[in-house]
Amino acid sequence: MTPAEKLAKIHELLLEKYGKPEIGDKDPLSILIKTILSQNTSDLNRDRAYDALMAKFGGNFEKIMEADVAEIEEAIKVGGLAKQKAATIKRTLKWVKENFGKFDLTELCDDPEAEKKLTSIKGVGIKTARVTLLFGCQHDSFPIDTHIYRVLKRTGVIPQNASREKAHTIVDELITPKIADVLHLNIIRLGREICHARKPKCEICPIAAICDYRKA
Numbered sequence: 001m002t003p004a005e006k007l008a009k010i011h012e013l014l015l016e017k018y019g020k021p022e023i024g025d026k027d028p029l030s031i032l033i034k035t036i037l038s039q040n041t042s043d044l045n046r047d048r049a050y051d052a053l054m055a056k057f058g059g060n061f062e063k064i065m066e067a068d069v070a071e072i073e074e075a076i077k078v079g080g081l082a083k084q085k086a087a088t089i090k091r092t093l094k095w096v097k098e099n100f101g102k103f104d105l106t107e108l109c110d111d112p113e114a115e116k117k118l119t120s121i122k123g124v125g126i127k128t129a130r131v132t133l134l135f136g137c138q139h140d141s142f143p144i145d146t147h148i149y150r151v152l153k154r155t156g157v158i159p160q161n162a163s164r165e166k167a168h169t170i171v172d173e174l175i176t177p178k179i180a181d182v183l184h185l186n187i188i189r190l191g192r193e194i195c196h197a198r199k200p201k202c203e204i205c206p207i208a209a210i211c212d213y214r215k216a
């Protein structure tokens, strides 16, 4: 089985197991801010941090951009790494205002250089950019987080020595169009529920039959 066939099979098997996950927020700017907040924390604490930020500044991105980093930091502390995230959020909002004249990223969705532009913001990495473009712009853009990186290496879709950055370009060559959102969410679910970093539960894994780690 080639890596591309394996990836397609993983999609099929996870679809059978989990179905199509619900896709929530579709506004690219709020997805970008939420994804910055999601670093090294649970979805629950990411959402708490985002809600607290919106509550403190009345949902007004202009006010957040103008606030001191310390004020933003205070609002989002529940999500951890608050100082770093607060600085990235302020920087990002400034960038959005400077480039689009308003707090709206929908114009960016039509830009073929969108990923490059987003990753030019200090603190916004390739995963964050791609999450924004996948869910906020419906681009065929596959983001690789820590769970996906682990599952793709264990199954043998990507080589063991591929860096996270390189993994993105490898998967771009393998993935079938129009499946990135469902595949992304379903592999994350597999990583959280079954393919744990320390003790993967291979005996109940729906993709065990095609997994190199399981075979070994």
Ligand code: SF4
Residues within 6 Å of the ligand: 151, 154, 155, 194, 195, 196, 200, 201, 202, 203, 205, 206, 207, 208, 209, 211, 212, 213, 214
């Ligand atoms: S078989 Fe085991 S190692 Fe392979 S994906 Fe499933 S849980 Fe992970």
